[in-house]
Amino acid sequence: MxxxxxxxxxxxxxxxxxxxxxxxxxxxxxxxxxxxxxxxxxxxxxxxxxxxxxxxxxxxxxxxxxxxxFINGVSQNDMPSKNPLYLLKGGKDLARCHVKVQARRSHELEDIRTMCADLLSDETMSFLSAEERQRAEKYLLSLPEDDTVLHLDFHTGNVLVDPDGNCTVIDWMTAARGNRAVEEAMMEFLFSEAELFPEAGKLQKAFFAAVRGYIGKQFFKEYQKLTPLSAEEIDRYRLPALIIRRSWNIDFEKPYLTKTIRELIRKYGIS
Missing domain, CATH: 3.30.200.20 (Phosphorylase Kinase; domain 1)
Structure with missing residues (x-):
């Protein structure tokens, strides 16, 4: 080996x-x-x-x-330990990298709408009733087609920074094509509700949560400056983002995702 x-x-x-x-x-x-x-x-x-x-x-x-x-770089997660001042710009770098990816178009990647519609039959979605699945599917398939590249796991652990400060995005398993608002809905989740280092203690998690929140504020401020997107548009695409995340079946995230997915189906689902 x-x-x-x-x-x-x-x-x-x-x-x-x-x-x-x-x-x-x-x-x-x-x-x-x-x-x-x-x-x-x-x-x-x-x-x-x-x-x-x-x-x-x-x-x-x-x-x-x-x-x-091989990419000669350090993840954004690890950059502050090497250069504490990086905390002052990490979120901005992430946003610029994000915008660069979303400028690309693809018809080869899987359509986020059909991907999520198919996931409704997955075991991870068994908490939904037949009616809820039907209403969710109709809503997902009613969304406009879009060929913007989506990464869908665009967190600081999946961005490497090389010695010259250039960023490289890794781990493309969840990539798809669709409206960029899906990605921003996912980013809101990642910066607020996603599981943080399950092996960490309570004090460590509190510290990581504070750092995550600080970087998140930087990210969204820079992103909105570069490519504005309304809160209403992001909310319309929150359902596919959270269905994708729920399919990962992470125990810590299940209660929030189950509750919120049901709320979104009640709000947007089509009878």
Missing amino acids: ADHFARGRSAEVFRIDDGRVMKLFFEDYPREYAEKEFRNTKIASELGCTPMKVYEMVEKEGRSGFVMD
Whole structure:
């Protein structure tokens, strides 16, 4: 096995030769998801959303993965420990990177509307009644078509900063195409309700929550300055964002997502 480099929620990354790394997913991770991330990353790279290229799918010791470029950078999560002053600009950098990705268009990525409509039949959505699923599906499919590139997991752990300050977006498994308001609804969730480092203690979580809130304020202020979007428009697209997130089945997030998804179906669902 090559040199171990990093570990995430679903995979490990190993350094290999020629300036490349191998991302190997854990044994219980479905191969189809690994293939989807490989395909989405390839599309994102070709569009100029990320400089990171992918090369081939691999199988190692019963684990699926793929080979991709090594990016010489540190995640935005880790930047403050190396340069505390980065906290003063991290949210702005994230917003600028965000806008750059959303400037790209794709017909190859999956349509967020049909993706979410299909997820309504998933086990993670079993809390919905048949009527709720029907009303939600009609609403989702009534939304206008859009080919804006969406990442849908655009948090500070998925943005690497190189020594020159350039940002690279990684982890494209959840990428889709759709209205950019879906992404902003997801960003509001990530900066307020998403699970924070489950292994951390109470004091650590309180600190991380404060930092997250500060970066979030920077992000939304800069984003609205660059590409304004009304609160009403974001709310109209909150349902698909939260359906995507609920499909991840994160225990900590289930109560909020279950409650809010039902409220949004009551508000926007079509009979």
